[in-house]
Structure formats: structure tokens, C-alpha cells
Amino acid sequence: MNINGVSKQFDLTKDTLRYWERLGLLPEIKRNDSGYREYSERDMNWVFYIKALRNAGMSIEALIEFVKLYREGKQTAGSRKSLLVDQRQDLEDQRKKIEKTIKYLDYKIDHFEDHTLNYEREKLAYDGNIQ
Amino acid sequence: MNINGVSKQFDLTKDTLRYWERLGLLPEIKRNDSGYREYSERDMNWVFYIKALRNAGMSIEALIEFVKLYREGKQTAGSRKSLLVDQRQDLEDQRKKIEKTIKYLDYKIDHFEDHTLNYEREKLAYDGNIQ
DNA sequence: TCTTGCCTTAGAGTTCACACGAAGGTTTAG
DNA sequence: CTAAACCTTCGTGTGAACTCTAAGGCAAGA
Incomplete structure (x- = not known):
């Protein structure tokens, strides 16, 4: 799905989606041949998850830490x-x-x-x- | 009580106390002969009250409105x-x-x-x- | 008296979480 | 073919709520 679709689906601005990605709150979104973002099912899951926790008042900083550990792979399962x-x-x-x-x-x-x-x-x- | 005492009692910085007063979130605090703030019991009440509502996420703007109505007296009771x-x-x-x-x-x-x-x-x- | 450490104000700086604008490439409708 | 409507990055702007700095007055101990 392109950024516009995700933006509408989750009621977030495109700026916010790019901002979250830049800070490492979302995985790096794959691009198509023109360099446009293409959100996978997995990416959408992240957006959903981050949005839920942001809604509940969790800070960006706390979320960055979580996503960082998640990226480091399976051996961090306990910490995550x-x-x-x-x-x-x-x-x-x-x-x-x-x-x-x-x-x-x-x-x-x-x-x-x-x-x-x-x-x-x-x-x-x-x-x-x-x- | 002086500003240092109030600051410690309520776990707020002195800057925050002066800032709240400046915005009209607290009554004007009386000064002693040297121009230092002296907080009365009533002032402390306001600090407590404002802090509780700030903690709960009430905006400064909404609180200013509330305090303004309070100052206008009894006829604003309904709005407050x-x-x-x-x-x-x-x-x-x-x-x-x-x-x-x-x-x-x-x-x-x-x-x-x-x-x-x-x-x-x-x-x-x-x-x-x-x- | 001197030094340390309070207090004052005015104004500038910081942080958070975006939001916006400019400059330029890409896609699509007519 | 071209104009509108997308997308990109980079950098700056915004608003809320503090937070800090500078410059100076006041207070209390050695």
C-alpha cells in the first residue's frame, strides 16, 4: 500500500508516517522503482501498534527503544x-x-x-x- | 512559605511556579519587604489544585479560563x-x-x-x- | 566586609511531536 | 504533450510548556 493509503487507513498524516520512520519507530519502508514507499502487511502492523501506544500516551522515546530491540532479532525476545x-x-x-x-x-x-x-x-x- | 518551600512541597520548579503565576494560573502572590514571594495557605491550595489538573492532562489554556471565571466571582459558578x-x-x-x-x-x-x-x-x- | 547563596525580572533557548514549504522527480487524466 | 496531482528529501516553522541565562538586589555566615 502507498503512503496515501496508509495515511488514510490510520488517520495519520504522511508527515507523521515519514517522521516515525525517520526516528526508527517504524521499520525502513521498502521503495518501488521510483523511490516511492510501499507499505507491506508487516509495516502496517507496526503502524497500527505504534499508533495504539502513542494514543495511550506512550512517549516516542520509549517506543524507539522497543523497536530497536525488536530489530536486533530473536535473541532479544526476553528483553522485548x-x-x-x-x-x-x-x-x-x-x-x-x-x-x-x-x-x-x-x-x-x-x-x-x-x-x-x-x-x-x-x-x-x-x-x-x-x- | 517562600518559593523554595513551595517548590519542594509540590515537586515543581520555581520557574514553573513563576510561569504559572505570570500566566494567571495562580493568584498574584504577595511579596515581603524585599520583594520575595510569600505563599499563603490559599495560594498553596491553588498550587495543589492546578498541579492535580495539570497532572491529569488539563491544558494551561483551559485552566486559565477556569481561574479567570473563578476571579469573576459567584455569577460564573455555572460555567466553572x-x-x-x-x-x-x-x-x-x-x-x-x-x-x-x-x-x-x-x-x-x-x-x-x-x-x-x-x-x-x-x-x-x-x-x-x-x- | 567578603563571599556564598538565596531571590528578582526580562528575555532568550529548549524539547517534543509534529507540520509546512521549497525544489524537484513521477504518474495519470485529458 | 502537458498540466494536475502525486511522491521524494531537506530544512525550517509551530505551539505548548517549560527552562535557562544574564544582570542585579538581598541575606547570612566566617
Whole structure:
């Protein structure tokens, strides 16, 4: 598939696809006789994978490390699997932070009329020790 | 409390505290005779509050709007409350995205040995239609 | 008093993750 | 055949949110 197709399929700009490839976030995409990119099924998989993790807030830097190990081949299977596990943990942490803030917002919405802010009470609310 | 104390208490740089104040994200902090900032209890509350919402991904711009409404007093209560509710919804959406990606990673971890990636199957896994 | 280490401001620099523009080659529709 | 509409690279621009530098005032210990 050409870059335009991939761009549309995944709702990413062509610039972003080229940018990701340049940084090593995608494998080097094969070119046809005119030097145009031709994305293989495998390439598309990478795009899908990277997009999912970028969507979830994973940094480019963390993803570059993963792809680098992947490229180094099979003997890195252990490291790569543990990177997946690490990535999962990162997301889990992020989810907890978000849940905490959601609860804090709920507290602030419920107590919206209480104008006398007290720092200790805010902290308790944030840490889930109020309500 | 002086700026150094607040910086340490909330794990924010002094630059960030001054930056937030300059943008109107914090109230104007009172100064002592030498022109040094002295943070009141109320100021600390704001720092805590802003930090929590920044942590949760709320933009500076949205927070400026919120603080501006707050300063305008009681008649903006409705708008402010709905901003809180909007923000809560954003976080909820973000949480759902993260949960989806966690499930996808679980699938990838479980099927780590399957090297024959297939894009359609990845998509199904991501959307929760496999496993 | 001198030195070290705070604090202040204004303005410039940095980082991240793209987005854009120019210059030029290729493909396709009429 | 030519004009529109693609593609390429290289380099620069953008916006958000800091982060740092310079120049100078204030404070506290030897």
C-alpha cells in the first residue's frame, strides 16, 4: 500500500508516517522503482501498534527503544517481552493517576459550593480519604 | 512559605511556579519587604489544585479560563462547574483508551511467540474481539 | 566586609511531536 | 504533450510548556 493509503487507513498524516520512520519507530519502508514507499502487511502492523501506544500516551522515546530491540532479532525476545510488560505497567500507572484525579474532580464537583478551600482537606480528597 | 518551600512541597520548579503565576494560573502572590514571594495557605491550595489538573492532562489554556471565571466571582459558578464536568469527561475518555490499550498489550504478551503478525487480527484484538 | 547563596525580572533557548514549504522527480487524466 | 496531482528529501516553522541565562538586589555566615 502507498503512503496515501496508509495515511488514510490510520488517520495519520504522511508527515507523521515519514517522521516515525525517520526516528526508527517504524521499520525502513521498502521503495518501488521510483523511490516511492510501499507499505507491506508487516509495516502496517507496526503502524497500527505504534499508533495504539502513542494514543495511550506512550512517549516516542520509549517506543524507539522497543523497536530497536525488536530489530536486533530473536535473541532479544526476553528483553522485548519484558518491555511489553513494562509498557503495560506504565499504562496501569497512568490509569491509576487518572482515576485518582477523576475522584478528586468528583469531590470538587460535589462540594462545588464550599468556597473555603483548605489545603489539607484537598489533599485528603485527592488521596481518596474523603468521600 | 517562600518559593523554595513551595517548590519542594509540590515537586515543581520555581520557574514553573513563576510561569504559572505570570500566566494567571495562580493568584498574584504577595511579596515581603524585599520583594520575595510569600505563599499563603490559599495560594498553596491553588498550587495543589492546578498541579492535580495539570497532572491529569488539563491544558494551561483551559485552566486559565477556569481561574479567570473563578476571579469573576459567584455569577460564573455555572460555567466553572460545567468546565469541571467537561474535564471529568475528558479523563473518562482517556481512561477508556488506556484500558483498551492495556487489553491489547495483554493480547500481545500472551501471543508473544506468534511472530506472524496479521493486521486484521491485531485490530480485532485491539477492539476486544479476540480473547 | 567578603563571599556564598538565596531571590528578582526580562528575555532568550529548549524539547517534543509534529507540520509546512521549497525544489524537484513521477504518474495519470485529458 | 502537458498540466494536475502525486511522491521524494531537506530544512525550517509551530505551539505548548517549560527552562535557562544574564544582570542585579538581598541575606547570612566566617
